[in-house]
Amino acid sequence: MKVIAIEEHMLPRDILASAGIDLGLRAGKRAAQLDDVGEGRLRIMDEAGIDVQVLSALSYFVQDLEPEQSVPLHRGLNDRLASAVAEHPYRFRAFAALPMTDTAKAVDELTRCVDELGFVGAMIHGQTNGVFLDDRSVRPILAAAARLDVPIYLHPAPAPLVVQEAYFSGLAPEVAACLSTSGWGWHAECGMHVLRMVAAGVFEELPDLKVIVGHMGEGLPFHLDRIESMLNPVVTGHTLSIAETLRRNLYLTTSGYNTDAPLLCALSAFGVDHIMFSVDHPFGDSARATSYLRSAPVDAGDREKIAHGNAESLLRI
Incomplete structure (x- = not known):
């Protein structure tokens, strides 16, 4: 069985040091x-049986930088990603990293990465200096992704400082660092970010925009019925309901989740055609993830879709 993993991070130490x-x-x-x-x-x-990784720079560390530093740095990250793909063209693909503090340059960089470097989409890490993806100022970036017919992978990132102070202060530093990110906070933040985009009408304006989220849907599958019953009545004037929009425009990956309950919930809420395999390398265990993929309670056809078929279709790999 071919296996494609699509949330697999890198970050060159020399670029970070610079x-x-x-x-x-x-x-x-x-x-x-x-x-x-x-x-x-x-x-x-x-060793894990993964044929292809879609590489992405773990760029939330630099996404908030001012344009004069951010633009060349992100270009350098993308050039490094392109070099990795060129060196191992049958093993790697890449998502672009974007200088989100300069919308016009981010559009240019996304276009360069897709049209010239062959990237399969872009990864954006949460909000940028308090600006979420429903903000009108970043709409040209999303419109460019829709025009280029590539997805945006919305990865979690630390919450704004005011939120971190309110929710995670008073804890031991390592506990706060985990609880505010992979231990809980990231998933709540990213799920809320997606709902902001739906409620603000982003997908009404850009019905062809495709967004991917990891970690088995960042809690959205579990809460989908509640969201539909509570939020949908107050979000008026849209052609589709909240749940219908999410099922049309949102794709999920399995990154970091290797047990039955979350997978079965995601399958029930979104359907197998919107679920793709990921590891979350190097934070996830590749061997454990592929071992679970091979034993997960799905039939052979659905396993093939999750393992590679859906990624091949969405990312044109």
Whole structure:
């Protein structure tokens, strides 16, 4: 069975150092693995039975930078991603990293990455300096993705500082760092971000825009019926309901989730055609993820869709 993993991170240490950025408590422990887009990564893929990784820069560390620093830095990240793909064209593809503090330059960079470098979409890490993707100022970026017919992978990122202070202060630093990110906060933040986009009419204006979220849907499958019954009555004037919009425009990946209950919930809420395999390398265990994929309670045809078929269709791999 062919396996394509599509939330697989990298971050070159030299580019990070040039920007004066510290990876912090959690990602800092994975610096060497994030930096490796060569033999070490390929060995992990081979041992786990992963044929292709779609690489993405873990760029929330630099997404908030001012344009004069952000634009060349993101171009450098994308050039490095392109080099990795060129060196191993049958093993890697890439999502573009975008300089979100300069909308026009972000559109240019997305266009360059897709048209010239062959990237399969872009990854955006949450809000940028408090600006979410429903804001009119970033609509040209989303319109460019729709025009280019590539998806935006919306990855979680730390909440605005005021939220972090309110929710996560008073805890031990390592506990706060985890609880505010992968331990809970990221998933609530990202699910809410998607709902902002729906409620604000982004998908009404751009019905062909495709958005991917990881971590088995960032809680949205579990809450979908409640969202539909509570939020839908107050979001008026749309051609589709909240749930209908999500089922049309949103795609989910399995990144970091390797048990039956979340998978079955996602399948029930969104259907197999909108679910794709991911590991969340290097934060997820590739061997564990593929082992679960092969034993998950789905039939052979659905397993093939999740493993590679849906990614091949959406990303044109």
